[in-house]
Structure formats: C-alpha cells, structure tokens
Amino acid sequence: MTIAELSPEQQKDTNKAAAKNPLTAPAPDLWRDPNAKPFVVFDNVTKKFDDFTAVDNISLNIYRRELFCLLGGSGSGKSTLLRMLAGFEQPTSGRILIDGVDMAGIKPWNRPVNMMFQSYALFPHLSVEKNIAFGLKREGLADGDIKKRVANMLDMVQLGHLGKRKPHQLSGGQRQRVALARSLVKNPKLLLLDEPLGALDKKLREETQFELMNIQEETGVTFVVVTHDQEEAMTLATRIGVMNTGNIVQVGEPHDIYEYPNSAFVARFIGSVNLINGRIIEDEVDSVRVKSQDMDAPLYLNHGISCAPGQEVNVAIRPEKIMLSRELPEQTDNRCEGTIEDIAYMGSMSIFRIRLDSGKEIRVTQPNIARDMGARFTWNDRVHMYWDVDSAVVLTS
Amino acid sequence: MKKQGSWVLWGSATLGFLFLYLPIISLVIYSFNESKLVTVWGGWSLKWYGELFRNEQILNAAALSFKVAFISATLAVVLGTMAGFALQRMGKFKGKLIFSGWISAPLVMPEVITGLSLLLLFVALESLFGWPAGRGTLTIIIAHTTFCMAYVAVIVQSRLAGFDETLEEAAMDLGAKPSSLFFLVTLPLIMPAILAGWLLSFTMSLDDLVIASFVSGPGNSTLPMVIFSKVRLGVTPEVNALATLMILIVAVGVLVAMFQMRKRPQPE
Secondary structure, eight states: OOGGGSOHHHHHHHHHHHHHOSSOOOOOOGGGOTTOOOSEEEEEEEEEETTEEEEEEEEEEEOTTOEEEEEEOTTSSHHHHHHHHHTSSOOSEEEEEETTEEOTTOOGGGSSEEEEOTTOOOOTTSOHHHHHHHHHHHTTOOHHHHHHHHHHHHHHTTOGGGTTSOGGGSOHHHHHHHHHHHHHTTOOSEEEEESTTTTSOHHHHHHHHHHHHHHHHHHOOEEEEEESOHHHHHHHOSEEEEEETTEEEEEEOHHHHHHSOSSHHHHHHSSOOEEEEEEEEEEOSSOEEEEOTTOSSOEEEOOOOOOOTTOEEEEEEOGGGOEEESSOOSOSSSEEEEEEEEEEEOSSEEEEEEEETTSOEEEEEEEOOSTTHHHHSOTTOEEEEEOOTTTOEEEOO | OHHHHHHHHHHHHHHHHHHHHHHHHHHHHHHTBOSSSTTSOOOBOOHHHHHHTTOHHHHHHHHHHHHHHHHHHHHHHHHHHHHHHHHHHTOSOTTHHHHHHHHHHHHHSOHHHHHHHHHHHHHHHHHHHOOSOSSSHHHHHHHHHHHHHHHHHHHHHHHHHTOOTHHHHHHHHTTOOHHHHIIIIIHHHHHHHHHHHHHHHHHHHHHOOHHHHHHOOTTOOOHHHHHHHHHHTOOOHHHHHHHHHHHHHHHHHHHHHHHHHHOOSSOO
C-alpha cells in the first residue's frame, strides 16, 4: 500500500511516523500517557441476551495504533465486545465511541470499521480479486482505482499471482491472507480480528503472527484482536485485556500481565503458575512475609501491596523462576524441599512435578542448557527449591 | 466373495433398470418405425418426426405447453424462493414444523384433488369477482405455479439451511446495505438451487395432464392433453415420436437440475 491511498487522516499519521523512522515506525505507546486521547472507548457497556449477561459493565480505552488483544475463554464476552464494535450487536446500556464518535445507532455498513471473521467468510462465488474489491465497489469507486488498490493489497499479502482463483482453490493460510486483505483494503480506522490465526496450524501460525504485526505497523491501523490463545496474545499485543464471565479482569502490556497478574484467575490463565496459599505474618512498606502450611520456610516478597497481617493470600510463582538444587540453599526464606514425581522432557526445557511433604505439588521448569541436563535430576530424587525475593507475587483475589 | 457380491448387485441393478426403462426404450425404438402400424416393424425412419412438425394441432399444443411451463416455472421460482427464504430465516417459532409441512403438502397431494380444488376456486372466483374470466392459459399457469412453487420452496430452504450467515455479516461489514445484500451475496449462492427449482418446475408443468385437464378451457389443450386424446383414438407412430421428444426434454431438464442441486458453494 502506498501513502497516496491512505485516508488523509492516516496520511498525516504516516507522515509523522515517517519523519522519525521511514521503515518501521514503532507504535507510539499512547496508553502510557495519561493525557492521551483514547481512540476507542467503552463507557460502562453492558450487553444482555435475554437473561444472560454477556458483557457486564465494561469500561475500556484503546489507543490509536494499538494492537489490543481481548483474551478469554469461550463465553467470556470477548466476541460480543468485538461484535458491538462492528455494529452487529447493540449494547443494552452504555456507550461505545470510535475516534470520538458515538456509535449508537450507526449500522455496520456505515462504520469506519472492518472485520476479519474467524471463518474468514470469503464469498465462495467470487474470485480472490473480486472478494477484495467487494468493499470498494460498495463505496462506488472508479474501476481503475479499485483495480489498483486490489493489486496493491494482493502484493502486500503476497498473493499477487492468485487473484483469479476462487477461495476453495486456496490453502488455509492463503485464505487467511485474502480475508486480511479484504478487511484492510477500505482503510478502516479500526480493524477487528476474530481469532485471526485460529484455523492455522502451529508453524504457519507463528509465521503469520509476525506478518500480522508487520502489516499493522506498516498500515498504522488500530487492531483489536479476539483470541483464546494466550501465547498468540502475548506475541501480538501491545496490550492485553483479560476477560472472564463478561468482565475485564486485567488490562496491561503482555509483560505486566505475565509478571504481575492481579488475581489468581489471570495468573492461571496466562502461562502456568504455582499458587501457594498462606497468611501474611509481616507487612512492611515494600515487602511482605507470608507463612504457608505447605512449607517450613516463610515466603518473603519485595512487592508492596495493600494488605493486612493475618490476611489470607495466594503467592504466585512461575515454574521457570524456581531453581533446583541437591544442597540446602543458603537463603532462609523462599525455599522448600520435595520429591520429584514426574519429569517431562520438552527438548528446550524439562518440566518437573515435585511433591512437597505437605502433599502440595510444585511445578518447576528448567532450561536444558547442557545436553546431559536431563540426567542431573531423576525420578524420586529429593530436591531443594528456592527463588529470589522479587520472583513471586502476592495475590489478594 | 466380493466378486460374487458385485455380480449379484449388478444383476439386480440391471433388472431394476430394465423394469423401469424397457417400456420407454421400446417407445423410443418404435418412434423410428417406418410402418404406419405401431406394432409392426417396417424399418428405421424419421418419417413420423417429419409428420409431427407438420401437424398444426400438435405444434399449437406444444407452443402452449412451453409457454405455460416457462411462465409458471418463473413465477414458481419467485414465490417459492420467497417462501423458502422466509421459512428458513424466520428462526424458530411455534408451529414452524406445521408451516414447513404445509409448504411441502402439495408435493404428495393427489393431483386429482389439487386439480379439482383449483377448478372449484376458479369457478367461485369468477362468479364472485368475474376474474379469471373463463378457463384457459391463465388458469393453467396459476395452477401450475401453485404446485411447482412447493418444490422450489423445499429446494431453496434446504440450500439455505447450509448457508453460512457470517457471509452476510461480512458483506454488511464491507458496506453492503441489507437491501442489496440479497442480490450481492445470498442470491448468487442459492442460484444453483433456484435454477434446479426452475428446471424441475418447467418439466413438471410440461408433464402435467391431470391438473391441466381440470383447469383448462376449450381450445387450450396442452401437449399431454393432446397426446392423451390422440391415444384414446389409437396409438399412432406420430405420438411415439412426440413422446420421445418429450422424454428427451424432461430428461435433460431433470439431469441439469440434479447437477445444479449437487453443486456445493465450497467444494472441499
């Protein structure tokens, strides 16, 4: 796509970005700026289907040029949120604004928004070219312009040679690109992607992830992606909104969501985690000490959270942050001992399932740095586990 | 074992097909008979086909039959598509099954009853409103449309049952208004079903004798009616030739219709 074909507004954006870096304009991290004007606003949005509340009073800001991922299981309300942006569903209450305009009553065909469907929804009776041209024809553009823009789009998704084919003559990956091209060709202000990589196999999915990110950076369009795949969300997103039963549980950059989950739900949903239940025995300004019945040594963490002594909490520690040793570690906090019950060799790493004397199971992953790492620990070995003060987080909910 | 099984299968299939088609095959062969006597073979000839195209009565009846078939198939397609579309898209409601049943009931209704009830309706309408004035081409067309649209509705409905409705959402998302949606996306995708429905309607209208006999008036005899009246005076080789031609037309129509119905929007 050339700059000439972007809308004037997008051109301005592109020019600004081009002045800084002509090739890969990094997304400006607008969400970190408290004064930035949000591009998409959900303002106390609720959606009910009869008695079922699909979306429960959600407020959320998404900023220009973001690649925002709505992550959640089935029935979490993420697809309903997306369909409300597209205009296929109307909120029961609350407002949705896109670029400052209230979308209430604006029909799907009048919205500056396009969607890439999970099933791709390519028109089976039209060729690839005509599929992509469909949206432009509805705008009443001249045939010459349509041809040029379709050709540019096909080049961008590297399908220039397949324009005359029908969708059923394409592979899954090629169909996905056609769907992407068709949804981008109208230069939407906002592109909605419903499980964009869901139908692809693992290897293709990884390649396509990076392509999707490149295209997003190239075009500068704001993306909202719905996915149930946490890995996909982690790689793609500028920010992730984790959803559960119609609510947004946590919003943050992938790193924040992974390292500082705000609840046991998020900790468990993103990656795997060991949750250790305990009570606060010491509460300092920037550290807490937690005593758990599962281990002798207290847990000592240097993250300040608001809590009170005696309060029951969960301490979350990621499996890769735990170290293993045969000797008793020097530190007196954050350590425990157990028996190796199971080892899963994954190639790049091994996963150990270790049973504490209390019966609690701890999961530890170790990178296989040397070839004989697997032989270092074996089944039924007694091992010590330990971790740093800043490795774990305290969860109050 | 397998060979024996297939031998039995081939045998029974052949028997079945012979039973079905032997009468038709003999009719076709005798249509090329030179002899004036139907049952006496007098050598191959196209003589009776030539005769046929000089027979004014048959040509007129054929013209009427084709006209009726064309118009009623077209009307049946429009009405049947609307009915099938409505039934499929109205979603689940109480009594939907009954409606579906009503739509397909004419398919199994004895033709005598359909013909009789239509005749009564036309007579009653004429005495009440003066329309339709008398029986003729118009009443045959209406009658044929009535029973053909049931076929179209059933075919279109089954096609729509497998229709991916996100395609319509995608079209709206790309700027298509609901008013143009049907013609841009839905219609092209159910076109094979509509075409199949039209062809079936056309051939059924062309075939129909019973209903047409009830609702036609003097001087408006369709082809099957003419054949039937001719046969009552004795089978002539001319009728054989005519029947062969009709079989040809109907067979082509049904074959194309079946081919259209089997077409999948996304063959995978």
